[in-house]
Every structure is written in C-alpha cells, then in structure tokens.
Amino acid sequence: MPTDSSAFLTALRLADSSLPVGSYTASYGIEQYANEGLLEEVSDLRAVVEAYLERVVGPCETVAVANAHAASADGDLDGVLAVDERLHAVTLPREFRESSTRAGGQFCDLLLAAADGEAVAPAYATAVEAGTTPGHYAVCFGVYTQAAGLECEVACLTQGYAFLVSLLGAAQRLGRFGHTDVQSVLESTLPVLEEVCARHVETPLGEMGAFAPFAEAMGMRHERATRRLFMS
Amino acid sequence: MGYRDVAKIGIGGPVGSGKTALVKHLVPDLVDLGYEVGVIANDIMTQEDADVLRRAFAETVPEDLVRGVETGACPHTGIREDPSMNLAAIDEFTEWNPDLDVVIVESGGDNLAATFNPELADYFVFVISVAEGEDIPRKRGPGVTQADLLVVNKTDLAPYVDADLEVIDRDTREVRGGDPYVFTDCKSGQGIPTVREHIERVLFA
Numbered sequence A: 001m002p003t004d005s006s007a008f009l010t011a012l013r014l015a016d017s018s019l020p021v022g023s024y025t026a027s028y029g030i031e032q033y034a035n036e037g038l039l040e041e042v043s044d045l046r047a048v049v050e051a052y053l054e055r056v057v058g059p060c061e062t063v064a065v066a067n068a069h070a071a072s073a074d075g076d077l078d079g080v081l082a083v084d085e086r087l088h089a090v091t092l093p094r095e096f097r098e099s100s101t102r103a104g105g106q107f108c109d110l111l112l113a114a115a116d117g118e119a120v121a122p123a124y125a126t127a128v129e130a131g132t133t134p135g136h137y138a139v140c141f142g143v144y145t146q147a148a149g150l151e152c153e154v155a156c157l158t159q160g161y162a163f164l165v166s167l168l169g170a171a172q173r174l175g176r177f178g179h180t181d182v183q184s185v186l187e188s189t190l191p192v193l194e195e196v197c198a199r200h201v202e203t204p205l206g207e208m209g210a211f212a213p214f215a216e217a218m219g220m221r222h223e224r225a226t227r228r229l230f231m232s
Numbered sequence B: 001m002g003y004r005d006v007a008k009i010g011i012g013g014p015v016g017s018g019k020t021a022l023v024k025h026l027v028p029d030l031v032d033l034g035y036e037v038g039v040i041a042n043d044i045m046t047q048e049d050a051d052v053l054r055r056a057f058a059e060t061v062p063e064d065l066v067r068g069v070e071t072g073a074c075p076h077t078g079i080r081e082d083p084s085m086n087l088a089a090i091d092e093f094t095e096w097n098p099d100l101d102v103v104i105v106e107s108g109g110d111n112l113a114a115t116f117n118p119e120l121a122d123y124f125v126f127v128i129s130v131a132e133g134e135d136i137p138r139k140r141g142p143g144v145t146q147a148d149l150l151v152v153n154k155t156d157l158a159p160y161v162d163a164d165l166e167v168i169d170r171d172t173r174e175v176r177g178g179d180p181y182v183f184t185d186c187k188s189g190q191g192i193p194t195v196r197e198h199i200e201r202v203l204f205a
Helices: A005-015 A030-035 A042-073 A077-090 A094-110 A120-130 A137-147 A152-173 A179-200 A213-222 B019-032 B047-056 B075-079 B084-096 B142-146 B155-160 B165-176 B192-203
Strands: B007-012 B037-041 B066-068 B102-107 B123-129 B149-153 B181-183
Touching: A005 A137, A005 A152, A030 A042, A030 A152, A030 A213, A042 A077, A042 A120, A042 A137, A042 A152, A042 A179, A042 A213, A077 A094, A077 A120, A077 A137, A094 A120, A094 A137, A094 A213, A094 B084, A120 A137, A137 A152, A152 A179, B007 B019, B007 B192, B019 B037, B019 B102, B019 B123, B019 B149, B019 B192, B037 B047, B037 B084, B047 B066, B075 B084, B075 B102, B084 B102, B123 B142, B123 B192, B142 B165, B149 B165, B149 B192, B155 B165, B165 B181, B181 B192
Parallel strands: B007 B102, B007 B123, B037 B066, B037 B102, B123 B149, B149 B181
Antiparallel strands: none
C-alpha cells in the first residue's frame, strides 16, 4: 500500500475533523442509542462501533469509496453515478441519507468542483450541484481521492477512520464517555477498520448493502426524537 | 441563487442575553420595511422549539424559512470553524424563495468568545445582558470587541442587579474603540429602532 507524501498529507487533511463538511452535526443514530439508555457502558459503545464498522462502513461505505475511486480512474462518470444511486438505495434511514448528501454537497463545493484529474471529478460535481445525483459523501470521497492520487485502499481507510472518529466524537459530546474511554475504543477498533476495509475494497458494486437493522431503527426513531443535538 | 446572494445577519451572545427576543423584534420590523426574511437558530435542540419559533413568526415569515439547525452540541463550531450546515440551510432557503433579501442566523455558544465566520455573516451583532454583570464589557472577549454592533440588553434590570449603566456605558465605549453599540430593553422594545437602523445602513444602503 505505497503512497507518496503528497497523497499522505491529503489523507490527513481529509480525515481531520476540521474539514468543514459538517460531520460534527451527524451521529448516525448514536444519539438515539444514548436517548434510549442503550449506550451506558464502554462495552456498549465498543459493540455499537464495531457493528457499524462490520455492517455499514465495510459493506456499504467502503464499497462506495472503492467503486467510485475505480470508476473515476476509468473516466467512467456513469459508473460513479451508479455508485451514488446504489448507495442512496441501500441507506434506509432518511436522516442517514440526508447527513451523507449534505456533507457530500459541502465536499463538492469545497474540493471536488476544483479537483484535478480527468473529466470525472468536475463533471460529477456538476451533477451533484444540479441535483441529478444525490452526491453521497463516500462517493465524493472516492472520486476526489482518486484525482488526488490516493491509493484505493488508503482512501477507504481514510474515509473509514474519519467516520469512526466522528461517531466516537458524537458519543463523547453526548456526555456519556470520557476521553480515555473514547481513545480506548478507538484503539481497539482500528484493527476492525483495517480488516473490514481489506475485506471490502474489491467488493463489486452489485454486492453493496448494509445490514444493520437495529442501527437503522435507531436512525428512524431519531427523526421523531423530542430532544436532539444532532441532525441524525 | 445561493448563500452568497443574500444578506446574512449573525446574532450571537451568551445564553439568556436576549438574542431570541431581539430576533422577535427585528423580523417583523424588517418584514414591515418590505424585506423577505429567513431565520435560522443554532441553539435549538428540539423540533418542538423550532415549532415555537415558527408559531412566533406565523404571520410574518413562511414556515419553510424558519429553521433550527442541530449542531451536535457545538453551536460555536456551526457558526465559526465549520458553518457548512448553516450555509446549506441558507442555500435551501434561496432555492425555495429566490426573492429572499436577508437571513438572520442566531446562535449561542462559547459565551464571550463566539464570533461568526465572515462567510456566514455579513453583519455580526453580539448581544450581552446587563443582568450578566456590570463587568461584562470590561472582560472584552472577541464577541464584545469584534462584533459590527454590540447590543447591551435588559437595561430595565439594572436597578435589580446592582449594575450601573453609566459604568457599563463608559467601559463599553472604551473596549469598542469607536465601533457602535446600542443599549436596549427588548421587553419594551426600547433601542430596537436604533439596532434596525444600524443594520439597514450597512446591509441595505
């Protein structure tokens, strides 16, 4: 998995929580787990995060990043649009879709519209801007990282890491966990992230699909939550 | 149309200083002057609260132009480091209403240190309250010193909290260094026309 220094720095930039795409506003259901008393112990948090990695980040987000990256490398705009369409279809909770497409839209404005590369990145950004494709974050991420010279697996790991840190940050801000506990969960789940990325980096688009019914139910119940700090 | 095509007023300040009360005065005033107005509140935690604001502006602002933005417990991040979700909401406002003239973005957070990202607010109003203590202006803080307009609210409470308005006026003049400030009592509406005049002069002259 060789990568040059420029690509490495790009990966750090994209994984940094200061990237202004609004990721701090999304908890992807974590807030609802907390609201319903299902996130009391560190072991609860570790189990939920591992489940997200195994059942959402790997088979869904990673597959989206990897297939968008590959289609972009082939100059295949239709292939990128197909990834976007599929990801939209398999992301069941409305708030999860909205968080992803809002962040994707911001990512397009910030980076993708001005990205180097062949015709795919700016053409895809134009389609997102026009509203003819949803513009999911993972798809934007795959297209941009390909244009920026990141290896596909590095791109998947970077996106997965950013998602993981965002989830843990949400859990911490909900006031249930201390910084030491959060770092402990992060450390113990990094190998899981590595494993799921390696397992799914070559998964074909037709096999993309999350299976996380409990997390999805939490995401749907969050839509009607009376107390909300997060958009999802 | 997008967020760059509409005037944006950022209203920040500590919790309880009277930001929402100021917004409740300014919105109908601006509507009466013929402006199309949208409202975003960042310190709203529940949809129920958003409904309260929509009801407050039911006669003056279309329901779709009043929005609560959940900021993941980081309202200061939402207006300063990463305003993307607020800007996305303004983009949606402008899609629904291309004639929109101005969006008021209200946010608490970070007490006296809260400032607005200049891409999110063309005009930044910071609201403090006499009831927070006579020494608030002396504490300075980026909100107090950098705002385009400082509003010192709840002047009616001064006698009840042992705050000397002359001392607050002297200190405010010193820390503002010639930049404008207004004393208000949002309960009675005193000082509100002056706030509105400042905003109009800068944004709509």
